[in-house]
Amino acid sequence: MVGKEHVSMIPTPKGQPWSAKVNGTPVEVLAPSNAVLLDVLRDKVGTLGVKRGCDLGTCGCCTVMINGVPKLSCLTLAGQVEGAEIITVEGLSNGAHLAPIQTCFATHGGSQCGFCTPGFLVASQALLNENDSPSRDEIATAIEGNLCRCTGYQQIIDAIEAAAAIHRGEVEGAEPASSPHPDPHPSGPEEPTMPPGHAK
Numbered sequence: 566m567v568g569k570e571h572v573s574m575i576p577t578p579k580g581q582p583w584s585a586k587v588n589g590t591p592v593e594v595l596a597p598s599n600a601v602l603l604d605v606l607r608d609k610v611g612t613l614g615v616k617r618g619c620d621l622g623t624c625g626c627c628t629v630m631i632n633g634v635p636k637l638s639c640l641t642l643a644g645q646v647e648g649a650e651i652i653t654v655e656g657l658s659n660g661a662h663l664a665p666i667q668t669c670f671a672t673h674g675g676s677q678c679g680f681c682t683p684g685f686l687v688a689s690q691a692l693l694n695e696n697d698s699p700s701r702d703e704i705a706t707a708i709e710g711n712l713c714r715c716t717g718y719q720q721i722i723d724a725i726e727a728a729a730a731i732h733r734g735e736v737e738g739a740e741p742a743s744s745p746h747p748d749p750h751p752s753g754p755e756e757p758t759m760p761p762g763h764a765k
């Protein structure tokens with residue numbers, strides 16, 4: 566039946582089960598055997614905080630922690646990390662309570678347009694997990710694979726230094742939010758009021 570049936574011209578690989586622990590939760594999804602981790606995380610697992618910047622390994626936007634080590638998910642085959650513990654930017658906060666690195670990026674202007682921010686946050690947290698007293702040179706080295714077109718990097722380094730001080734217990738972290746923000750439109754937005762003379 567012309568126009569009804571889709572006949573694929575290029576055979577696509579069949580999905581096969583892929584499992585890992587993502588942000589502390591065991592996940593199992595179907596993915597092609599040659600799937601790239603970035604695609605699996607975004608399209609199958611739903612962790613859209615993992616950003617696709619260049620897809621070439623040059624921008625760092627897609628950085629995730631794999632067994633504690635920051636890696637570029639666009640250059641990682643999902644099959645290589647089967648069963649691994651993966652942390653994306655969504656896994657840094659504790660529910661509604663932001664991690665110190667997240668609040669410090671906000672308070673120090675480490676994020677402007679925000680597109681690079683998930684990758685920076687994950688790379689920075691990986692550094693702080695290993696070293697809570699990094700020098701500015703060590704911070705610069707830890708984020709050298711992450712590109713930012715907005716901030717000029719100084720604010721990012723300031724933010725990581727500030728978060729390190731919180732990790733060391735020298736500075737109080739920001740007050741955590743007690744609960745997630747409620748949905749302002751739980752039953753959907755109301756119909757807008759139209760000015761007189763306008764048809765609905």
Ligand code: FES
Pocket residue numbers: 616617618619620621622623624625626627628637638639640
């Ligand atoms: S999207 Fe992976 S490094 Fe740019």
Ligand code: FES
Pocket residue numbers: 675676677678679680681682712713714715716
């Ligand atoms: S905040 Fe815009 S690219 Fe970094």
